[in-house]
């Protein structure tokens with residue numbers, strides 16, 4: 320019974336394959352990727368598969384499909400529905416899709432494409448499971464060096480509580496779900512066990528770095544302008560600032576503990592992700 324996984328050249332997909340290799344035979348894992356050479360080190364079968372032009376042939380012999388959402392924001396709803404259509408033609412028996420935490424009510428600008436995909440999946444008639452992934456803790460890792468250099472961690476999330484978890488936690492959940500029974504028709508809201516504000520995050524960075532780095536909350540436009548001044552393209556800078564505003568409204572908060580229940584252990588503490596990030600900065 321072969322399992323196909325998209326996005327395995329990405330950071331989440333690689334971790335899913337590693338986790339899945341500990342649960343099922345590597346011979347039953349197929350990495351569906353745009354550039355097979357990039358996935359050659361995964362130690363599993365690779366097949367060419369582009370969300371923009373997926374083929375039925377690439378899914379031959381595959382029963383279960385883990386559709387990891389594309390990172391091409393703006394094209395994702397179309398890309399994902401291409402994949403669902405082809406999966407239907409190929410007779411795929413179950414699709415697990417990585418969506419976004421509370422995609423149906425979230426104010427995050429990312430939510431629309433995920434919700435459209437969820438609807439397409441449900442309309443397809445293919446049995447499905449939706450993994451509504453919350454924020455990756457690593458989303459903040461790249462800002463830590465700048466915060467240390469600039470003397471403050473900046474953002475627009477106010478006192479919004481963020482229940483992030485490590486990519487490895489979400490990857491393990493995906494591997495658990497796709498390799499076990501009892502998940503069809505379910506939608507899981509997945510997030511970290513412990514919530515924090517960006518003030519808490521700045522305190523953790525300060526503690527571990529041995530240097531006081533306060534959190535500085537900025538109006539959305541000022542934060543976007545600051546990101547632009549660091550070289551972030553304008554559209555993306557405004558998107559990031561907007562996501563922080565959504566975080567300030569509680570859109571990244573969750574206390575259902577469904578992620579730790581699925582993986583059978585607590586989610587990775589924020590302190591560990593900060594430690595990993597600092598090791599790369601120093």
Ligand SMILES: NC(=O)c1ccc[n+]([C@@H]2O[C@H](COP(=O)([O-])OP(=O)(O)OC[C@H]3O[C@@H](n4cnc5c(N)ncnc54)[C@H](OP(=O)(O)O)[C@@H]3O)[C@@H](O)[C@H]2O)c1
Nearest residue numbers: 326327328329330331353369370371388389390453454455
């Ligand atoms: N929850 C969160 O905090 C969060 C944060 C960031 C992203 N995400 C979402 O979660 C997904 C996985 O996260 P990640 O960190 O692993 O992202 P990532 O490292 O950027 O990986 C994205 C993957 O999508 C693949 N991809 C993009 N366009 C494709 C196409 N047209 N056809 C086939 N494959 C395509 C990429 O393939 P190539 O190697 O060929 O480019 C790559 O394997 C992201 O794509 C995004 O939807 C969630």
